[in-house]
Amino acid sequence: MEKLIYVNEQYNIWQLTGEECLQELAEFVVRENYKHHDGDLSSECIKDEINTVYNEELQYIDNSIIFIVRNNAGNILGSIRVFKWDRKKILPMQKIFGINPLVTIHSESDYTYWHIGRFAIDSFTGIPTITLFKQLMIYAVHPIVSEGRSYMIAETDSKLLKVMNVLGIETKCLGDSIYYLASETIPIYSSKQGLLGFYTHYQNLYQAS
Numbered sequence: 001m002e003k004l005i006y007v008n009e010q011y012n013i014w015q016l017t018g019e020e021c022l023q024e025l026a027e028f029v030v031r032e033n034y035k036h037h038d039g040d041l042s043s044e045c046i047k048d049e050i051n052t053v054y055n056e057e058l059q060y061i062d063n064s065i066i067f068i069v070r071n072n073a074g075n076i077l078g079s080i081r082v083f084k085w086d087r088k089k090i091l092p093m094q095k096i097f098g099i100n101p102l103v104t105i106h107s108e109s110d111y112t113y114w115h116i117g118r119f120a121i122d123s124f125t126g127i128p129t130i131t132l133f134k135q136l137m138i139y140a141v142h143p144i145v146s147e148g149r150s151y152m153i154a155e156t157d158s159k160l161l162k163v164m165n166v167l168g169i170e171t172k173c174l175g176d177s178i179y180y181l182a183s184e185t186i187p188i189y190s191s192k193q194g195l196l197g198f199y200t201h202y203q204n205l206y207q208a209s
Contacts, residue, residue, distance in 0.1 A: 001016070001021075002014040002015070002021070002068070003015045003017070005067075006207050010071070011071050011072075013067055013068070013069055013136075014069075014070060015065065015066065015067055016066040017066070018061070021068075023054055024068075024076070025053075025054075025057065025066060025068070025079055025118060026054040026057065028079055029079060029118045029120045031046070031050075032120035032121065033183060053118070056095075060081075060083045060115075064081055064082070064083040065143065066081045067080050067081070067139050069121075069132055077122050077127065078119075078122065078136055079118055079119065079120050079136070080116065080118060081116070081117055081140075082114055082115065082116045082117075082144075083115055084112060084113070084143070085101075085113040085114070085115055087102065091115060092155055093154075093187050096178065096185075096187075097155070097174070097187045099174050099175055099187050101113055105151060105153075105174075108149075111149045111150065112149065112150045112151070113151050113153055114144045114152055115152075115153050116140050116141070116152055116153075117155065119137075119160070133160075134167065134205060135205045138203065138206045139206060141199055142199070142206055145192055145195055147192065149192070150191075151192070152189060152190045152191075152195060153188070153189045154187075154188055154189070155186070155188075156188055157184065157186075158183070158184040161186055164198075167198050167202075168197040169190060169194065169195060169197075169198045170191075170193075170194035171188040172188060172189055173186055174187040174189055
């Protein structure tokens, strides 16, 4: 199911719910990562990675909010996903890096953790990548800054991390980088306070649905 939440002349943003959206999300994310970093879309491992991403997202779908940018022809231009961690399911950060936020950040029960992932943008759309990133990120961090004691956790591409910091998102590294989905990936987190500078500056990009 898709719900239209933002419209302008160049693109629309949709909020996706339900398992039927996950295959399209997984294919877009993996292929865009390979296009940007590896360039070899014929790689045999792409199909396996798409299946891996799909199965990972399937376990989080009940607590996930997925945002997709589409052009007027319906083609995907960008994506991002945020989910509220129930402290039970295995996080990508635990699976990939062996990092448990309850150990490395806070274990108190009144803190909530929101995982942001599956960010991808088709850079050949004619729309500046930074424009789509800022808008997708505003929607992704909105539920985090709306809570009292909350954290964003993520595994992010090293180049994207530099952009996040320049835009005012204050992050802290949780461990060493690894090569994942065709790029150098770093485990990070940010507190609500670390996100507020970015959110306050760009909150005009957020439209309540």
